[in-house]
Amino acid sequence: MALSSWKSWAFLVVLSLLRLASRVNGVCECGYSVNSTSDPEYAVFTDLLESDFTRIKNFEDDTDWQPQVWELDPVAALGPYGRATRLQAIVPNPAVNLSINSKGIYGGHAGLNLLVPRNYTVIKGEKYLIGAELDSTRNDMFYGTFRIGYRTTKWPGTCFGFYWYHDDNQEIDIELLSRQINATHTLLNLVLHTPVGGSNLDALPGTFEVAAIPYNSSAEIHELRFDWTPTAITWYHDGQQVWTISNATLFPLEPGHLVITHWSNGNSLWSGGPPEGNAALLLTYVKAYFNSSDVQRQMDHEVRCQAVGGSDDRICEIPTQKGPPRYDGVKVGELPYFFSNDQARNATFNQTVYEDVKKSEGEKAGGAGYGHGAGWAQAAQCSVALWMVFLVLMPMVGGVMRFV
Numbered sequence: 001m002a003l004s005s006w007k008s009w010a011f012l013v014v015l016s017l018l019r020l021a022s023r024v025n026g027v028c029e030c031g032y033s034v035n036s037t038s039d040p041e042y043a044v045f046t047d048l049l050e051s052d053f054t055r056i057k058n059f060e061d062d063t064d065w066q067p068q069v070w071e072l073d074p075v076a077a078l079g080p081y082g083r084a085t086r087l088q089a090i091v092p093n094p095a096v097n098l099s100i101n102s103k104g105i106y107g108g109h110a111g112l113n114l115l116v117p118r119n120y121t122v123i124k125g126e127k128y129l130i131g132a133e134l135d136s137t138r139n140d141m142f143y144g145t146f147r148i149g150y151r152t153t154k155w156p157g158t159c160f161g162f163y164w165y166h167d168d169n170q171e172i173d174i175e176l177l178s179r180q181i182n183a184t185h186t187l188l189n190l191v192l193h194t195p196v197g198g199s200n201l202d203a204l205p206g207t208f209e210v211a212a213i214p215y216n217s218s219a220e221i222h223e224l225r226f227d228w229t230p231t232a233i234t235w236y237h238d239g240q241q242v243w244t245i246s247n248a249t250l251f252p253l254e255p256g257h258l259v260i261t262h263w264s265n266g267n268s269l270w271s272g273g274p275p276e277g278n279a280a281l282l283l284t285y286v287k288a289y290f291n292s293s294d295v296q297r298q299m300d301h302e303v304r305c306q307a308v309g310g311s312d313d314r315i316c317e318i319p320t321q322k323g324p325p326r327y328d329g330v331k332v333g334e335l336p337y338f339f340s341n342d343q344a345r346n347a348t349f350n351q352t353v354y355e356d357v358k359k360s361e362g363e364k365a366g367g368a369g370y371g372h373g374a375g376w377a378q379a380a381q382c383s384v385a386l387w388m389v390f391l392v393l394m395p396m397v398g399g400v401m402r403f404v
C-alpha cells in the first residue's frame, strides 16, 4: 500500500516535472506568439522562417531565399542609371567561430553582404548600377512579425528596402536611404501601399511616415521590424515602437512574400548616388513568424498542434529584441535567439521548409506552392563562375572587404 502510494506520488512528481520542462523547453507545435499568451494583447503565428546569416557559407544552400537577377533600363528604373541585380552582389561572410565570434572569415563582421559597387556597368550601351535583391521563397505570408538584423553602408547614395510584398497596392515597406544618415540619426521611410489606392507616388494621407532613430545605422547592427495583425500594422526599431496604423481598410487582402533590396539608380530624389565608394549592406538575420494562406500548411499546423492536445503551452513566445542585437564579446546565450538553431529545445521539428529542402536536396524548392525554386537552384550552380566573371569584368570589386 505504502509503496504503491509512494509510487503514484513519484509518478505525479515526474509528470509535473515533465509538464514544467515542456513549458520551459517546450517545442512549438502550436505556433509562436508576440507577447505571452497570458498578456492582455498577443498575436499567434503558425509558421516560421529564420535565417541566421552569420552562419551561412554557401548562400545557394539557403532555399528559403531566391536571389534575383534582372535588369531595368534607365527609363524603367526612373534614374540616370539603370538597375541590374546580380548574384555576385550577394556575398556571405560566415563567422569564424559559430559559437561566439562575430568575426567573418573575410574579416569584418560576419553576415550576408548585399553590394552596390561604386562604378557603373555598361549593358547594351547604357549605364547600369549593380545591386542585390533577395525574395523569400515562401509566398504565402498573411499576418506576421518580420524582423531583420542590419547595418547600412556608410556611403551615401543607396537604398536599403525591407518589405512584405503582394503587389504595388499591397505592400508593407521600410526604406532606408544611406544619404539620410548623419552622425547621430537615421531616417526610416515607412510606407503602407494600400488596396484602396496609393502606391509610392500617390500614397494616401496617413500611409507614409518618416521616423528619425537616434543612431548612425552604419556604425553597428540594429533590428528593423514590422508586425501585421488583423487590427494593427506596427513598425519597430530595436524593439521600440516607431509607428502604427490601425485603420484595417488599408491593410493587405492577399498573401505575399518578403523582399530585401540594396540598390541605387543615381536619382537624387530617392536613392541618390552612385555611392562614392563600394557600398555594402550587412545583414545578420531575418526572423519571420507568420500565418500561411496555404491550405496544406494550415492543415500541417492543425495536425501537429492537435497531436499534442492543442495547448497554449505549445505556443512559444518570440523573444523581443531590446536595443541593438549584440555579437561582440557576449556569451552564447546573449546572441540573437533562433528557435531553429536551438538544438537542445528541438522546437521547430518538421516545421521549417529550409530543413526539409536540404534533406531532399532541393527537390521541394521547385515544387508547387513555394515559388520558382528550380530556376534559382540552376542559377546558383553557376554562381561561383559568375562571381569570377564579375571580378574580371569589374576589377574594382576586389573582395568583400573593400565594401563598407
Ligand SMILES: *[C@@H]1O[C@H](CO)[C@@H](O)[C@H](O)[C@H]1NC(C)=O
Pocket (backbone or CB within 6 Å): 034, 035, 039, 041, 042, 043, 227, 229
Ligand atoms: C504586445 O504588448 C504590447 C504592450 O506591452 C502592445 O503594445 C502590443 O500591441 C502587443 N503586441 C501584440 C501583437 O499584441
Ligand SMILES: *[C@@H]1O[C@H](CO)[C@@H](O)[C@H](O)[C@H]1NC(C)=O
Pocket (backbone or CB within 6 Å): 097, 098, 099, 100, 101
Ligand atoms: C569558439 O569559441 C568558444 C568560446 O570561446 C571556444 O570554447 C571554442 O574553442 C572556439 N572554437 C574554435 C574552433 O575556435
Ligand SMILES: *[C@@H]1O[C@H](CO)[C@@H](O)[C@H](O)[C@H]1NC(C)=O
Pocket (backbone or CB within 6 Å): 154, 181, 182, 183, 184, 216, 217, 218, 219
Ligand atoms: C557613421 O559611423 C561610421 C562607422 O563608425 C562612420 O564611418 C561614418 O562616417 C559615420 N557616419 C556619419 C555620417 O557620421
Ligand SMILES: *[C@@H]1O[C@H](CO)[C@@H](O)[C@H](O)[C@H]1NC(C)=O
Pocket (backbone or CB within 6 Å): 182, 183, 184, 185, 186, 187, 212
Ligand atoms: C541629423 O539628422 C537628424 C534627423 O534628421 C536631425 O534632426 C539632426 O539635426 C541632424 N544632425 C545634423 C548635425 O545635421
Ligand SMILES: *[C@@H]1O[C@H](CO)[C@@H](O)[C@H](O)[C@H]1NC(C)=O
Pocket (backbone or CB within 6 Å): 043, 044, 045, 046, 143, 144, 228, 229, 230, 291
Ligand atoms: C494565425 O492562425 C492561427 C491558426 O488559425 C490563429 O489562431 C491566429 O489567431 C492567427 N493569427 C492572427 C494574428 O490572426
Ligand SMILES: *[C@@H]1O[C@H](CO)[C@@H](O)[C@H](O)[C@H]1NC(C)=O
Pocket (backbone or CB within 6 Å): 196, 204, 247, 249, 250
Ligand atoms: C480608413 O481609411 C479609409 C480609406 O482611406 C477612409 O475612407 C476611412 O475614413 C478611414 N477610417 C478612419 C477611421 O480613419
Ligand SMILES: *[C@@H]1O[C@H](CO)[C@@H](O)[C@H](O)[C@H]1NC(C)=O
Pocket (backbone or CB within 6 Å): 299, 300, 301, 303, 304, 350
Ligand atoms: C511532418 O508533418 C507532416 C504534415 O503534418 C506529417 O504528415 C508528417 O507525418 C510529419 N513527420 C514527422 C516525422 O512527424
Ligand SMILES: *[C@@H]1O[C@H](CO)[C@@H](O)[C@H](O)[C@H]1NC(C)=O
Pocket (backbone or CB within 6 Å): 346, 349
Ligand atoms: C525532435 O523531436 C522529434 C519529435 O519528437 C523527434 O522525432 C526527433 O528525433 C527530435 N530530434 C532531436 C535532434 O532531438
Ligand SMILES: *[C@@H]1O[C@H](CO)[C@@H](O)[C@H](O)[C@H]1NC(C)=O
Pocket (backbone or CB within 6 Å): 118, 119, 394, 395, 396
Ligand atoms: C571606378 O571609378 C573611379 C572613379 O571614376 C575610377 O577612378 C576607377 O578607375 C574606376 N574603376 C574601374 C575598375 O573602372
